[in-house]
Amino acid sequence: MEFKNLLFKQEEGIGFVTINRPDKLNALNIETIKELEELFTHLKENQEIKVVIITGAGEKAFVAGADIEELSKLNMVEGKEYSLRGQRVFSLIENLGKPVIAGVNGYALGGGTELTLACHIRIASEKAMFGQPEVKLGLIPGYGGTQRLARLVGKGKALELILTGDMITAQQALEIGLVNKVVPPEELLSACKDIAKKIINNSPIAVKYALEAVNNGLDKSLEEGLDIEAELFGMVCGTEDSKEGTKAFLEKRKPVFKGK
Ligand code: COA
Secondary structure, three states, rough: OOOOOOEEEEEEOEEEEEEEEEEOOOOOOOHHHHHHHHHHHHHOOOOOOOOEEEEOOOOOOOOOOEEEHHHHHHHHHHHHHHHHHHHHHOOOHHOOOOOOEEOOOOOEOHHHHHHHHOOOOEEEEEEEEEOOOHHHHHOOOOOHHHHHHHHHOOOHHHHHHHHHHEEEEHHHHHHHHOEEEEEEEHHHHHHHHHHHHHHHHHOOOHHHHHHHHHHHHHOHHHHHHHHHHHHHHHHOOOOHHHHHHHHHHHHHOOOOOOOO
C-alpha cells in the first residue's frame, strides 16, 4: 500500500504506522485522515496483524494537531463534516478489534492527543507533550477530545486541559492517567514492541472480546456492562482457543492459539 503521508510496515504480527509529514509536525490534514481511514480499514481485515503501533515521523512530533491552515477556512457546515470525518476514523481505530498502541514520540496536541485517546495503550517518550490547545485558536476539540479525555482522566482534569489549552509533559500525563508509561526517547519503540509481543502471545480472539467488553461496557450502566461481559464470556468459552489455553495450563505447557 502506498500513501503520501503515512508509512506502513508489517513485522512479526505487528503493523507499524507512522504519520509522515514531519515538516508540518505531522499535522493531520484531510488527506492524512483519509489515508488513515484506508489503512486502518485494511488493518481491521488483515488477520496476520495482531497489534498495531502508531507513531510520528521525525524527532519533534507525534501529531501537532489537525491542520490549522485547513481549519482556518472552514465554515459551519464544513466544520461539522471535518469533525465527523475525523471522529469516524478515530472510532475505527478504537473499535479495530485488535489493540492499537500509541508510541508518543513528541508533541501530541489537539488531534494528536485525540488520536492517542482513540488508541488502547499510550506509551510516551520523556520528550512527549500533550494538550488540547483548540480554545487558543477559537475552536474546541473536534476529534473526540471533549468525550474521550474526560472519560479517561476524569471531568476535572479534562476540563482544566481543554479550557486552559495548556500543554503538559509526559510525566504530568502519566500522573493523571493519560499515558500508561514514560520511557527515554531511544526506548520508545522497544517499549511499544514489548507490550505488543506480550499481547501477541495471548489468544487473539480473547484479546478481541476483552477489548469489545471494555469498549462497549464503559458507557453503559454497570448492570448492562456486566451483561455484555457475560455474553462475551460465553462466546469465548465456545472457542478452540479457550479449550487450548486452559488445557495447556493444566498440562503445564505453553498454549498454541489459533484465533478460533
Ligand atoms: N497545523 C498546520 N501546521 C502546523 C501545525 C498544525 N497543527 N503545527 C505545526 N505546524 C507547522 C508550522 O506552521 C510550521 O510550518 P512552516 O515551517 O511551514 O512555517 C512547522 O509545522 C513547524 O512548526 P513550528 O511552529 O515552527 O515549530 P515550533 O517548534 O516553533 O513549535 C509547536 C511547535 C507544536 C508548539 C507549534 O507548532 C504549535 O503550537 N503548533 C500548533 C499546535 C496546535 O494548536 N494544535 C491544535 C490544532 S487544533
